[in-house]
Amino acid sequence: MSTPTDPPRTLGTLVSDAAARWPERTAVEQEGHRLGFAELYLRVERAAARLAGAGLTRKSTAVLLFDNTVDCVIALLAVARTGARLVTAEPHSTPAQLTALADELGRLTLIGPAERLAALRGSGPWPGQAVEVGEVLHGDAPATSTPRPAAPAGPAGDEPFLYQFSSGSTGAPKAAVHTQDNLVRGAEIYRESYGYGPADTVVTAVPLLHSFGLVAGLVTSLLTGARLVVLGRFAPGRLLSQLARTGATVLVATPLAYDLLTRSGAAAPEASLSLRLCLSSGAALHPGTGQRFTERLGVEISEVYGCTEAGIIASQRAVSGSAPSAGGGGVGSPAPGVELRIVDDAGESVPPGSAGLLLVRTPAMFLGYLDRPEATAEVLREGWYATGDLARLDEDGRLHLIGRKDSFxxxxxxxxxxxxxxxxxxxxxxxxxxxxxxxxxxxxxxxxxxxxxxxxxxxxxxxxxxxxxxxxxxxxxxxxxxxxxxxxxxxxxxxxxxxxxxxxxxxxxxxxxxxxxx
Structure with missing residues (x-):
């Protein structure tokens, strides 16, 4: 894992390094359509140049309107390459929701499929510009032997890049600001925690525009040379068929997706799968879901505890069929490079085993909330992030969550x-x-x-x-x-x-x- 003194990195650096190390290896795949790392690099560079030609600069703010597709991967990486800011929004956001984003963030550039943008245009005038995916991503597929275009000056890895809206620990939604280097450091934690590598095929059933899918799926795959399989729109049957067809070894999904998988008629116990690791985050995993999943698909689910602001905090391999604990279930040991403190209302550390407010310090820590200095100061305390979660550490150093301080x-x-x-x-x-x-x-x-x-x-x-x-x-x-x-x-x-x-x-x-x- 890199140290805090190492130069900050960008997603563009990951793509170019992967293209040099594994040029012919499949980088991203959707329903049999594959792009190797070298071809992905070329497509991202060309798309970034076209976006720059359309007026996207480091002062711009872009919104991607995609399901999980190869186009989404290219567009996201191309925006990162230009140095523009990226706002994570639901792919089917309404005009009212997008207008509310523009009111807060200023003029937005929407990037998405032609049919989606046409539907938005039909709803009324848009206070910004819209760029159709075909204008920047498509065209003749370049051969991997094509000379690489000269790379324009890229952004710095420590510049604000990703705006992820979160309620944080203080209630009202606000934009948590991350750098590209934050995302790379988060990917390093997943690599060290779970042993991602070039032999892995990673299937993500989580939107790439959400923190878990972006880091545990896309960025970690780029960092490690793993093959990333995207599904388009999620459906249990489609996911099961892709897990079997691709020989997937890693699944990144939400508790809801795991529950739907266990209830799918196609999820027979005798299904032949190569999964070694199933990661779950976004909500608590129901014990019954974990038990049914293990019984039907033969692998346990590893829960990940984290948050938008700090990234992955702790994780453990769930014990299938374990009963809920009235005192709060353990969420595992701190992830590599993550520090924890449990404090009382005065900010003083509590004795071991006692409950208090959880503070964390991680390599993937956000910069703060956009234009919210008071909210930022409330949660960032001398380099520690106050999660708003009440927690305790047991005698083995495992973290147990008790509840939200503001929800009692x-x-x-x-x-x-x-x-x-x-x-x-x-x-x-x-x-x-x-x-x-x-x-x-x-x-x-x-x-x-x-x-x-x-x-x-x-x-x-x-x-x-x-x-x-x-x-x-x-x-x-x-x-x-x-x-x-x-x-x-x-x-x-x-x-x-x-x-x-x-x-x-x-x-x-x-x-x-x-x-x-x-």
Whole structure:
């Protein structure tokens, strides 16, 4: 792993180095269409030159509107090569969402497929420019023997590059700013943690424009010479067929993707796969999902704990079928190069084994929040990032998460940890998902509410009995709403605020009514 004193690197450097070391090896593949590292380098250089010709500079801000495709890989690397800023947005962002981004960030350059840009143009005037993918990426495929074009002056690796919107530990969404060197250092952690190498084929079922997919998928593959397989739009059957066809050794996916895989009729126990490593991040992995996945596909899932601001923090190989722990499940040991501190409200370190606020310092630490100096100062404390998570370290140095400091529910002056209640709820065999939140009451207090997804008939009376066996009376949800699914981001993370807001708008049954969900 590089040291803090090493010169900062760029994604362009990774591409050119990979082209020199492994020119003929497949760099990226989609449904049998392959680009070698040398050809990828040429396509990125040419695309970067065309983007520069279209007016993209280091002062520009670009938004990519792609699913996981080869075009997305080329466009992302070409933007990085120009030195422009890159905003991560959902590929099917609405005009209103993009306009809100432009209001905050200024004039944006949209880059995407012609049909997607045409749909946006049809919705009204756009305060910026749009560049069709065909204008910069396509054309005659260059032969790998074609002389490389002279590289224009590239950006510095320590310049602001990636704007990733995150709620961080202070609530309101804001743009966390990363450099290209941050991404490379994050990839080094994955290489050292999991042994990525040229013999690996990495399949990513996570959007490349999200931190986990970008670093654990694309950047680590470029760094190590691994072959990256992208899927286009995610579908369980397509993913399973690609895992088998490509001989994939590494899968990068969300808990939602793993759950859908285990429920797919194609996921037979006798499926012949070459997987050695399955990484999961974005949300907590339900123990039942891990158990079913191992039973059907023959490999355990390794959970990764991290955040947008700091990158990968800790990881461990999950034990399939392990029961949820009422005290908080361990998320593993600190990743290579990562430092941890557990502190009290005064910022002083707590004794070993005690709970407190988790501070981290990682090689992939962000620069701060864009145009949010107060929010940045609140979370960056003398080089440490305050995650907002309450945690403890056990005697073996493993990290255990307890909950979010700002999410505890005040029930009659007693604090209820929603994560603890969710773990108990998910311990019921008929519950597959659960979100616990605090409902404000007229007297200024709160009551515990839960929104859950059941896999079969379940009465609220039975769920109440289950909760009362494992929780204190003030922790038991005073209201439960059964739904068919929970809203999620494209990375598979549950949109908790949307769950609470939607439940507040509807009439939900209380847990004492004794009703049933079929």
């Amino acid at each position: 529910i005040n029930v009659g002056g007693k604090k209820v940890n929603p994560v603890e209640v969710e773990r108990v709820l998910l311990g019921h065999p008929l519950l597959t998902e659960a979100v616990v939140w605090g409902e404000s009451l007229a007297d200024g207090g709160q009551r515990v509410r839960a929104t859950v997804v059941a896999s079969g008939p379940l009465s609220t009376a039975e769920l109440s009995r289950h909760c009362r066996e494992h929780l204190q009376p003030h922790q038991v949800p005073g209201g439960v709403e059964f739904v068919d699914s929970l809203p999620k981001s494209s990375s598979g993370k549950t949109r908790r605020a949307e769950v609470a807001a939607a439940a507040a708008r509807r009439t939900s049954g209380t847990i004492d009514q004794g009703g049933a969900r079929s």
